[in-house]
Amino acid sequence: xxxxxxxxxxxxxxxxxxLEVPAGACVALAGPSGAGKTTVLRAVAGLVRPDxxxxxxxxxxxxxxxxxxxLPPERRGCGYLFQDYALFGHLSVWRNVAYGLRGLPRAQRRxxxxxxxxxxGVAALADRRPGSLSGGxxxxxxxxxxxxxxxxxxxxxxxxxxxxxxxRGRAARELVRLLRELDVPVLLVTHDFAEAASLGDEVAVxxxxxxxxxxxAAxxxxxxASGFVADFTGxxxxxxxxxxxxxxxxxxxxxxxxGGGEVRSTDAGxxxxxxxxxxxxVTLEPAAAPASGSSASNRLAAEVVSVTEVGNRVRVGxxxxxxxxxxxxxxxxxxxxxxPGTRVQAVWKAAATRVTPH
Amino acid sequence: MTARLxxxxxxxxxxxxxxxxxxxxxxxxLAIFLETSPAQLVDSLGDPSSRDALRLSVIATTIAxxxxxxxxxxxxxxxxxxRFRGRELVVTLLELPLVLPPAVAxxxxxAALGPQGILGGLLDQLGIRLVLETAGVVVALVFxxxxxxxxxxxxxxxxxxxxxxxxxxxxxxxxxxxFARVAVPxxxxxxxxGVALSWGRALGEFGAxxxxxxxxxxxxxxxxxxxxxxxxxxxxxxxxLSAVLVVVSAALLLSVKLLARDHGADxxx
Numbered sequence: 001x002x003x004x005x006x007x008x009x010x011x012x013x014x015x016x017x018x019l020e021v022p023a024g025a026c027v028a029l030a031g032p033s034g035a036g037k038t039t040v041l042r043a044v045a046g047l048v049r050p051d052x053x054x055x056x057x058x059x060x061x062x063x064x065x066x067x068x069x070x071l072p073p074e075r076r077g078c079g080y081l082f083q084d085y086a087l088f089g090h091l092s093v094w095r096n097v098a099y100g101l102r103g104l105p106r107a108q109r110r111x112x113x114x115x116x117x118x119x120x121g122v123a124a125l126a127d128r129r130p131g132s133l134s135g136g137x138x139x140x141x142x143x144x145x146x147x148x149x150x151x152x153x154x155x156x157x158x159x160x161x162x163x164x165x166x167x168r169g170r171a172a173r174e175l176v177r178l179l180r181e182l183d184v185p186v187l188l189v190t191h192d193f194a195e196a197a198s199l200g201d202e203v204a205v206x207x208x209x210x211x212x213x214x215x216x217a218a219x220x221x222x223x224x225a226s227g228f229v230a231d232f233t234g235x236x237x238x239x240x241x242x243x244x245x246x247x248x249x250x251x252x253x254x255x256x257x258x259g260g261g262e263v264r265s266t267d268a269g270x271x272x273x274x275x276x277x278x279x280x281x282v283t284l285e286p287a288a289a290p291a292s293g294s295s296a297s298n299r300l301a302a303e304v305v306s307v308t309e310v311g312n313r314v315r316v317g318x319x320x321x322x323x324x325x326x327x328x329x330x331x332x333x334x335x336x337x338x339x340p341g342t343r344v345q346a347v348w349k350a351a352a353t354r355v356t357p358h
Numbered sequence: 359m360t361a362r363l364x365x366x367x368x369x370x371x372x373x374x375x376x377x378x379x380x381x382x383x384x385x386x387x388l389a390i391f392l393e394t395s396p397a398q399l400v401d402s403l404g405d406p407s408s409r410d411a412l413r414l415s416v417i418a419t420t421i422a423x424x425x426x427x428x429x430x431x432x433x434x435x436x437x438x439x440x441r442f443r444g445r446e447l448v449v450t451l452l453e454l455p456l457v458l459p460p461a462v463a464x465x466x467x468x469a470a471l472g473p474q475g476i477l478g479g480l481l482d483q484l485g486i487r488l489v490l491e492t493a494g495v496v497v498a499l500v501f502x503x504x505x506x507x508x509x510x511x512x513x514x515x516x517x518x519x520x521x522x523x524x525x526x527x528x529x530x531x532x533x534x535x536x537f538a539r540v541a542v543p544x545x546x547x548x549x550x551x552g553v554a555l556s557w558g559r560a561l562g563e564f565g566a567x568x569x570x571x572x573x574x575x576x577x578x579x580x581x582x583x584x585x586x587x588x589x590x591x592x593x594x595x596x597x598x599l600s601a602v603l604v605v606v607s608a609a610l611l612l613s614v615k616l617l618a619r620d621h622g623a624d625x626x627x
Contacts, residue, residue, distance in 0.1 A: 047524050073527040080528040086521035090543040099539075100529035149530055 002044070002153045002185035006053030006063075010039050015050075015209040021153075021185035023058075027214075028188045028200025030232070035206040037189040038083075041155050044187060045080050046073035057153050057185065079151030079184075083158045085142035087130035093117065093141050094126040100149035116144040120174075136167035143178070156188040160195055172198055193217070193233050205229050227274025227356045235276040235354070236324045238263065242270050242355075252297065252350050259321045264297045265353035274356050279315065281352035282326035284336060287343040297350045300324075304342040307333060314338075318346055387604060394594075394601045402598030410576045411584035412602065418492060418580060419560040422499035426507045426556050431549065434511030435537055439523075449512075456505045463502055464569025471497065472570070494571035495578050499563050503556035510555055514548020515541060550618030554611045561607050581606075 002021040009015070015036040021027045029037050042048040044055055046062065049070060055063040062071045087096050097113035104112070117123040120140040130138060139159065146154065159175060160168050176199060179186055190196050196203045197217030204214040205228075213225040217233075224230035231237045239258050245268070246253035252264040255275050263275050283296075291299055302324065306317035314333050318324045324346060328338075336344065402408050437449060455463060469475050471488050481488065488494035518541055526536040542549065564582040571578040573587060581603045588596040 045524075045528050047527065072532070073524070074530050074532050076528075077530070078528050080525065082521045082525055084521060086519065086525040088522055088525070088540060088544070090540075090546075099526070099531070102530060145525075145529070 002055075002057045002187065004040070004044050004053070004055045006040070006043050006050040006055065008039065008043065008048075008050035008053070010036050010209075013209045015039055017206070017209075017211055019187070019204065019211070021187050023185050024183045025201045026179045026186040026188055026199060028190055028196035028203045029206055029211075030190050030193055030196035030200075030203050031206030032232070033191050036209050037191075037206055038157055040206075041080075041157055041187060041189050044153070045078045045155055046071060046076050060152075077149065077152045079146035079149075079154040081139075081142055081146050081154070081156045081159050084162055085130075085138045087133075087138055087142055087145070089129065089131055092127050092129060093122070093133070096130065096141060097145045097148050099145065113144075113148065116148055117141070120144050134167070135163045136171055139163060139171055140174075143175075151184060153184050154182060154186045156186065158190055159188065159199075161190070161192075175199060197221075205232055207232075221278065224276055224354055224356065227276060230274065230276030230354055230356065233278075235278045236282075238275045238277075238320070238322045238324065239272070240275060241272050245270055253355055255355065257320065257322055261300045261320050261322075263300070263353060264350040265355045266351050267353065267355035269355040269357070271357070276354040276356065277324070277348055277352060279325040279327040281348045282324065283347045284316065284326055284328055284332065284338070285345045285347055286336060287345060289345060294347065295349065296347045298346075298348050298353065300346050302344055302346045304338050304340055304344060306340060307338055318344070320346070390597060390601050390604060394598050398594060398598045399601055402595055402602060405595070407575055407579075407584065408595075408599055408602070411579050411581045411599070412606070414492070414495070414576065414578075415561060415580040415582075415603075416606070418495045418499055419557060422496050422503060422560050423507075423553060423557045425496070425500050426504045427553060430504055430507045430552075431511055431542075432537075434508050434552075435515050435541065437508075438512045438515035452508055453505050455502055456509075458502075460502065460563070460565025461569060463566040464498070467498060467501060467566060467570040489570065490572045490574065490578060492571075492577055495567050495580060498566040498570045499560040502563050502566055503560040506555040506559050507552035510552030511545070511549050514545035514552065517548065518544045547618045550614050554614040557614065558607055558611055561603065561610070 001023055003019070005018040007016045013034070013036055017040050019027060019029070019040070029040060031037055039048060043050045043053070050063070050065070052065045053063060054061070054065070057076070061069060062076050063069065088099065091099070094110055094113040094117065097116055098109040101109045101112055114123055114126055117126055120143060122137055122140045122144070125133060125137060125141070130141065133141065139162070160171055163171055172195070179199065188196070188199055190199070193203070200217070202214060203217050203220055204211045205220065206212070207228050213220055213229050220229060221233045221235070224233060224235065227237050240255040240263065242253055243256040243262065244254035246265070247268060253267060253269050255263045255265065255269070255273055257263060257275070265275065287301065300320055302318040302320050304316055305319050308315045308317070309330070313327045314330055316326045316328060316338060318326060326346060332338070336342070338344070437445065458466070468489070471477055471481060473482065473489060486493070488497055522540050522544060523536055526540045531539065562582060563580070564586070567578065567580060568583060573579045573583040579587065581599060585596045585599050585603070588599065
């Protein structure tokens, strides 16, 4: 179990974070750049000293500012994967991996390094210099190096962001497999919710120096605690003001959107609010289609602004006039002849509409 | 003037400036060799006083550079990795000898370490004599050449990727091990440049040595002092000795740079 509770200033930001990561679990700390994610990771590793806090791992106290105790990074035993991997350019790949193995004779260090490189499928690169490796290869070497000395916790700083789009998918799958095998706490930092969702058992969303919500990715997407979280999880966020207050049970809340249009939600709310809806909840119908026979209570006229293929789906950008995104199949794009300028109706259920204070 | 002509004008000016700089800086060096026949070069090496000066120069500069590297490199590391109050002042003070006229450096050394100097009595009690001794030459050389290495080493350490140093720490290495195993190898090309610069400065040192240590054959007369000594009576001999100094300096600088390139090329990637 890794537990961290810290408070520190990062530029103008007042960072105040409390986290617990059980052994064998991975918590993904997610948030936009500048949210202080990396500072949390660096504080856990001992690379930066927070103004106040307590960090403990496996029963050992690493930092306790109240007691004036702070272990230097070399005595904490954190495996740290740096964002740019930070491989030593003057050492061969196997010597990079063996760097943390001390007190062993050379032959044994090389053997252990090769074992690890083998595990990551890069043993053939053992005698190369990091400068001649591809991004994916570097990432695997850096992981092997971080795990070589059997760390007590693993810290990953944007583990996939230095990779190109092609190798990222494969690296993500490998990383998921690796994280499942590890029995130490893993703390991961990312600015990408999808990455956090696929790698973390739990996602903690960091905004303005605080963790605004923590839970499984599915729970965060289904029940965002704020407009920020909703936006971060990929939902479209519309702003407006509650026109008719619902009770959160039977009667629906009606929100008058800024710029025109009305949205109904099963959520309760009052005053200025943010309304969130996920792109995959929004269906599109021809502008003239009748409303009868549908259970969806939100039906807004919209104009198509953009049509972008994302994998096997198509992401359609809409203007209500507020921006909204719908995800539909290629078939639907053809059938509805969707193109920028097409008038459509965006339809979704009140039950799929989240209302949060704005 | 058309736009295209104007566009070509500035590059032409740059190349003209380069031609002037090259001609001016290389001509004196070239002249030494044009005015010295190979026979004179060999002759001058055969002269015992020249050989003494050359030997003294090589020994004194080697010791001085070794001291500069051993003490200066950790200082440069400290200044490159730590922020503290008055750091800028410390850096400026350490760089001061760079802009000091050699004669001033000589006077300063006398006032500090000479028989009547601040530490003169202490040195005397310890039985250490510097003035008019080879040790005094080394002291003068260290004084004038140290800032060159300090400057180069400090910027070389500052240029080392911070994440390498941090990675080393998280992998269980303390600061000393990180310094020895990561920082020094990674900064090697810059450190070598510093060694080359300070060695070159030490080899050419004249004024401070003359004032502090004097010019006595086989004890304090380094090659530059020997050249000056001959210049009045034997211009051709002075010229030949100058040629030897140019060759020795160039060979030293070249070998230091090549050594660093072989060891440090990968560190730069």
